[in-house]
Amino acid sequence: DVQLAESGGGLVQPGGSLRLSCAASGFSLRDSWIQWVRQAPGKGLVWLSRVSGYGDIARFADSVRGRFTVSRDYPKNTLYLQMDSLKAEDTAVYYCGREVATASLCDSWGQGTLVAVSA
């Protein structure tokens, strides 16, 4: 059964850093493209990033490029979203998703993890 689980969210001060985890089970991260999206409280979905199975290709939204990076731990089958220089507007629930084989769209998502950036 394909499952994703985000963790690592919490309260952080502006300018701080946080690392989110996206733990995969039921499939190998090497075989899948992963996307990150976020949703501020009461707002719509915002696309953040897309990462290839081998991690050699990573694309980011303009709003986070240069501040957010991704890395992988293959033995743990876990993807990480490193978030630096956090701003109040980064406050949101963050979701990771696995793409379907036939389109750059995700059919499996984690439950989300909440990041709050506040002094």
Place this chain on the structure above:
Amino acid sequence: IQMTQSPSSLSASLGDRVIITCRASQDIGGDLGWYQQKPGQAPKLLIYSASTLQSGVPSRFSGSGSATDFTLTISSLQAEDFATYFCLQVATYPYTFGQGTKLEIK
């Protein structure tokens, strides 16, 4: 690419036919998907490649369109369909969502 979704909210009754539209600011071919999201839940993929129904999604959902104009149609609203719907273009980086359509019970 900007995705303009309309309407932003919609009131409808059980059994109604509902149409939600997304317009892209430039040609995206058929590289568009539709998601449904309920409060407190992750999005659920309904349609990919503009018109292909994701496995397990009821056939009352359908998508159409190409280039810049796309529609999501729900042929006969069921109680479980009241949710927020988003389109997402995946033709060009950065990918972009529409602002969402909240579907409410009339």
